[in-house]
Amino acid sequence: MSLVAHYQADRWVKSWKPDAVMAWMPRAGRLLHSWPDTVKLARMGDFPQNLKHFGKCDLLVGNLPGIATRCRDLGWTKPVLTISNFARDxxxxxxxxxxxxxxxxxxxxxxxxxxxxxxGFDVLIRAVAKLPGAHLWLLGDGRERGNLEALARELGMAERVHFTGWVSEPFHVVAAADAFVMPSRHEPLGNTLLEAWKVGVPTVATRSEGPDWYMRDGIDGIVTEIDDHDAIAAGLARIRDDKTLAASFVAGARARLDQYFSKSAIVDAYLKVFSGDFSG
Known part of the structure; x- marks a missing residue:
């Protein structure tokens, strides 16, 4: 962080006198100063490798319990809370x-x-390849696109895998699908999964860190082991063939979303922290 960034942050806080200052990414925690009468915290959406950015923090916030555990394992002794995300309205x-x-x-x-x-989109392509006539919409882009396109061709899936690129609003695309899959090998929370729940589409997810915490297999959707394309294919086939079951997954996910990820609960939790109450 440059001296200019430190100077600007310090000037803004001393001028505005906020009740709290939150660093949204780990490196931003280095811009926090020892401001009196101001709650200083860092919010993490992934598992930290170290605590070197958080020396001026009064507490840390992670979006799932495993992040809090990691912080304590790394030697953090101040408060660390779990406050998650809510799906966009x-x-x-x-x-x-x-x-x-x-x-x-x-x-x-x-x-x-x-x-x-x-x-894990390579795993998903292999899974959908096992479902004759099924189509796969992949929303996004990145350095693996060429490899994914090659895999689709290799599996005879080129006409059934549609690479949309980044779209302005994924909600509208997902709403037109019959199922949503999050096949991640590592996923600290899974915002895309929560958005699919918000849309009301039945889901399959791997047992990565986020879904393993909040998703109930057979209630909110289907949870599989990581890298198991056969299990993902089987889960999708169940959703395809059993409309009653698929509807029950949508209902379960909606209830779970309201329980764990409601906007009011998460905003209230942050306001509590900003007021200086770190009790969780």
Missing amino acids: ITPVAIDRASLNTPEDAFVVAASGRFVPRK
Whole structure:
């Protein structure tokens, strides 16, 4: 961090006199100073490798309990809380499937995120390949795109895997799908999964860190082991073939979303922290 950034942060806080200052990313924690009468915290969306950025923090906040455990294991002795995210409040309007060259009567699976190995989209392509006639919409982009396109061709899936690139509003695309999958190998929370729950689409997710905490297998959707494309394919087939079961997953996920990830509960939790109450 430059001296200019430190000077600006210090000047702003001394001028505005906020009740709290929150660093949203770990490195931003280095801009916190020893301001009196101001709650200083850092919010983490992933597991920290060390605590070197947080020396001026009064507490840390992670978006799932495992992050709090990691901080304590690294030697953090001040308060550390779990406050998660809430899904954005958007009314989905399903796109026309023809816009993605997809038959109206096809079984459509959607997934979204950066095309990097940790997201497991290669596993998902292999899973959907086991479902004759199914189409896969991959929303996003990244350095693995060429490898994913090559895999789709290798599996004879080139006509059934649709790479949309980044879209302005994924909610509307996911709303037109029959199922959503988050096949991640590592996923601290899984915002895309929560958004699919908000849209009301039945879901399959791997047992990565986030879903392993909050998703109930067989109630909110189907949870599989990481890298198990056979299990993902089997879960999708169940959603495709059993509409009653699929509807029950949507209902379960909606209840879980309201229980763990409501906007009011998360905002209230942050306001409590900003007031100086770190009791959780």
